[in-house]
Amino acid sequence: MSGTSQNIAVTATAAPVVMRVRDMDGVAMAGGTVTVYEALYSWAPPCSPHGRCAQAHLIERQTLTLTTALDGAVSFAPLAISGEATNLVGLATTGDSSVLNFAIEQHP
Structure with a gap:
């Protein structure tokens, strides 16, 4: 597994999730x-210890269906908007109960 937790600058490109x-x-x-x-x-910046947190705006959603290669691997480019500071939250599922969460933060 790689690319499942990334924290990168807004000018960078996220690595593929594998x-x-x-x-x-x-x-x-x-x-x-x-x-x-x-x-x-x-x-959105981290919440302060006092007061309310700013609600992040949902920009886009996407669902992908992938097929594993001979070695069982799947790879994809995570959803992103060039030059925009974003937080990507993702979930990959296979079979009846296998789940993997992933997150990519592109901060200013």
Whole structure:
């Protein structure tokens, strides 16, 4: 796995998110289906200890359906807007119960 937690400057490009699907014995699962849900929000600074937090605006959502390669890997470019400070929240699922959360912050 790589790219599942990134904190980068607004001028940078996020690295691809790479995941590998394995069975319960650790064997790579070729031809498996992975569904990826992404929600891209406008960037908001961390909440102060007092008062209310600013609500981040939902900019875009996307769902991807990917098929694993022979080695069980899937790779995709995360949703982004060039030059915009954003927070991406994502979830990848496969099978009945396998879930992986990922997040990418592009800060000013």
